[in-house]
Amino acid sequence: MLHAMPRSGQPQAFELVLAWVDAQILEGRLGVGDHLPAERELAASLDVSRAAVREAVRTLQAQGVVNSFVGAGPGGGTVLTSVPSRALSRLLRLHVALANFPLPDVIEVRIALERLSARLATVNASDDDLADARRALEVMRDPSIDRQAFNDADTEFHVALATAAGNRLASDLTAAIRESMRLPILDRFRHLRDWDEVVGDLRSDHEAIFAAIERRDADEAERLVEAHIRSAWLALTHVPGDALFEPLPEDELAAWEGAEGGDLIS
Amino acid sequence: MLHAMPRSGQPQAFELVLAWVDAQILEGRLGVGDHLPAERELAASLDVSRAAVREAVRTLQAQGVVNSFVGAGPGGGTVLTSVPSRALSRLLRLHVALANFPLPDVIEVRIALERLSARLATVNASDDDLADARRALEVMRDPSIDRQAFNDADTEFHVALATAAGNRLASDLTAAIRESMRLPILDRFRHLRDWDEVVGDLRSDHEAIFAAIERRDADEAERLVEAHIRSAWLALTHVPGDALFEPLPEDELAAWEGAEGGDLIS
DNA sequence: AACCCGCTAATGGTCGGACCATTCAGCGAA
DNA sequence: TTCGCTGAATGGTCCGACCATTAGCGGGTT
Numbered sequence: 142m143l144h145a146m147p148r149s150g151q152p153q154a155f156e157l158v159l160a161w162v163d164a165q166i167l168e169g170r171l172g173v174g175d176h177l178p179a180e181r182e183l184a185a186s187l188d189v190s191r192a193a194v195r196e197a198v199r200t201l202q203a204q205g206v207v208n209s210f211v212g213a214g215p216g217g218g219t220v221l222t223s224v225p226s227r228a229l230s231r232l233l234r235l236h237v238a239l240a241n242f243p244l245p246d247v248i249e250v251r252i253a254l255e256r257l258s259a260r261l262a263t264v265n266a267s268d269d270d271l272a273d274a275r276r277a278l279e280v281m282r283d284p285s286i287d288r289q290a291f292n293d294a295d296t297e298f299h300v301a302l303a304t305a306a307g308n309r310l311a312s313d314l315t316a317a318i319r320e321s322m323r324l325p326i327l328d329r330f331r332h333l334r335d336w337d338e339v340v341g342d343l344r345s346d347h348e349a350i351f352a353a354i355e356r357r358d359a360d361e362a363e364r365l366v367e368a369h370i371r372s373a374w375l376a377l378t379h380v381p382g383d384a385l386f387e388p389l390p391e392d393e394l395a396a397w398e399g400a401e402g403g404d405l406i407s
Numbered sequence: 408m409l410h411a412m413p414r415s416g417q418p419q420a421f422e423l424v425l426a427w428v429d430a431q432i433l434e435g436r437l438g439v440g441d442h443l444p445a446e447r448e449l450a451a452s453l454d455v456s457r458a459a460v461r462e463a464v465r466t467l468q469a470q471g472v473v474n475s476f477v478g479a480g481p482g483g484g485t486v487l488t489s490v491p492s493r494a495l496s497r498l499l500r501l502h503v504a505l506a507n508f509p510l511p512d513v514i515e516v517r518i519a520l521e522r523l524s525a526r527l528a529t530v531n532a533s534d535d536d537l538a539d540a541r542r543a544l545e546v547m548r549d550p551s552i553d554r555q556a557f558n559d560a561d562t563e564f565h566v567a568l569a570t571a572a573g574n575r576l577a578s579d580l581t582a583a584i585r586e587s588m589r590l591p592i593l594d595r596f597r598h599l600r601d602w603d604e605v606v607g608d609l610r611s612d613h614e615a616i617f618a619a620i621e622r623r624d625a626d627e628a629e630r631l632v633e634a635h636i637r638s639a640w641l642a643l644t645h646v647p648g649d650a651l652f653e654p655l656p657e658d659e660l661a662a663w664e665g666a667e668g669g670d671l672i673s
Numbered sequence: 674a675a676c677c678c679g680c681t682a683a684t685g686g687t688c689g690g691a692c693c694a695t696t697c698a699g700c701g702a703a
Numbered sequence: 704t705t706c707g708c709t710g711a712a713t714g715g716t717c718c719g720a721c722c723a724t725t726a727g728c729g730g731g732t733t
Contacts, residue, residue: 154687155465166504167590173505179713190688192458195714196465199421203469204498206505212696213712223507228498232470232491238432239439239472241489246574253523253577257515308512311519314580324433420716445684456717461685478725479683 154189158197177219226313233321251318259362261306262354270305329377339376420455424463443485492579499587517584525628527572528620536571595643605642
């Protein structure tokens with residue numbers, strides 16, 4: 142791993158700040174909940190401009206390491222946080238959009254992660270976790286549900302399982318991956334015709350997965366999760382005939398556009 | 408997913424820039440290799456200060472989406488890139504250091520990812536990929552190798568397998584996870600006494616994994632990878648007795664410190 | 674005609690200073 | 704004791720200036 146030496150041998154000013162913060166974290170002098178020194182103060186002590194400090198703070202913010210609040214006292218300032226999931230989501234979403242991560246690759250990773258989550262959930266799931274998942278299931282059971290709401294509940298269900306697994310990295314990655322695929326999948330949904338059939342399959346898939354986890358059957362849960370994701374993906378990509386696809390009415394399209402998940406940083 | 412509305416309802420200036428870039432990417436008007444408008448130009452057209460644009464660029468840089476170069480013409484400017492691995496590494500490393508991601512959780516995810524990689528590698532590995540892995544194996548075969556070099560070759564081997572799998576997300580995540588664990592593992596290595604025994608086990612593990620992949624035995628490769636990672640982790644954590652641990656000589660410690668992986672952004 | 678050199682413009686990198694909006698803590702008045 | 708005001712501290716934003724680096728152009732030399 143090389144240092145970042147853009148042009149000359151001089152590190153950039155904001156990198157000095159990053160290096161300083163890194164060191165504080167590595168040496169345990171800064172932890173979640175602690176405040177960074179005030180921007181003016183930090184700038185003076187590291188002998189860089191305040192702009193450089195702010196650029197470093199933006200970097201840390203983009204990595205989900207820090208969050209800033211205006212105002213004096215404990216309520217203000219830049220605080221070490223612990224919300225990697227948003228940062229991961231945005232990172233994956235951008236790179237999926239840039240086609241650095243092809244969707245089939247993403248699917249394979251998602252299967253690997255959710256298999257792990259399913260297995261862990263059979264061991265670690267608390268009653269509360271199961272209740273969350275069950276709630277999502279009930280939403281999806283509504284026969285009059287529209288595609289958007291179903292998709293949201295679907296996401297909720299999978300995230301609930303990932304959370305139930307009790308593995309923060311796995312659940313954050315799972316949530317991030319689902320979010321990164323949200324737009325591409327929505328795009329495919331738009332042209333999907335046999336919605337009723339697909340939604341029926343998804344519903345029964347979910348019920349079966351939940352049942353397996355509830356009865357603590359790890360192997361079956363793992364198997365079902367993989368089968369579920371694969372078949373759902375196939376239903377969205379493999380097109381037996383053009384007859385399956387038709388454009389949606391304009392007004393319905395508009396409703397979906399409105400739900401854009403344009404989360405930014407903090 | 409909510410928008411980031413820190414204080415008032417007004418989005419921050421740099422978020423306007425991020426939103427603009429996002430839109431360009433989503434709508435396909437910007438792709439890898441394209442140049443962002445010059446900072447002054449972008450600032451003028453979005454009616455924000457240049458500082459705001461720069462903060463947005465830092466955010467994108469932290470996400471591995473962009474890279475900046477000084478100077479005029481095609482060689483200069485801010486360019487859309489496709490290097491998510493460094494960004495992922497830094498993100499994971501920081502959050503592992505902040506204990507947002509407990510190491511046991513990271514290990515479980517690593518196993519899931521490397522099992523996937525091993526399976527895919529039995530299908531997709533090219534001769535070149537296998538040659539890379541073989542080279543790392545040969546380095547590790549050297550009986551007089553020191554811990555640092557062995558660890559590097561070990562990383563190389565696993566990354567080579569992940570690359571051989573042909574799944575960019577899986578390989579980038581694998582590399583990032585390994586990097587994020589580098590310092591913590593080095594920390595444990597420092598106190599490990601029975602190095603010769605451990606290194607022998609690791610060596611034979613690697614050889615067996617490679618052989619399984621070479622003969623295209625997916626199930627066995629998967630099984631061996633999981634067993635390997637678990638046993639290696641156990642060797643580093645599970646301490647049968649304090650006799651296994653002893654501090655290293657000072658000079659050896661210093662050599663390790665020098666290899667700090669302080670990669671920053673670009 | 675071909676080559677070389679230096680100038681100019683464009684770009685990101687850096688800085689200092691200024692002002693705003695928000696928040697909190699402390700103090701004084703009721 | 705309680706309310707309210709005020710001042711200080713903080714991040715948010717902008718402006719303008721200057722620097723270092725780079726590419727491209729144009730003139731001069733060979």
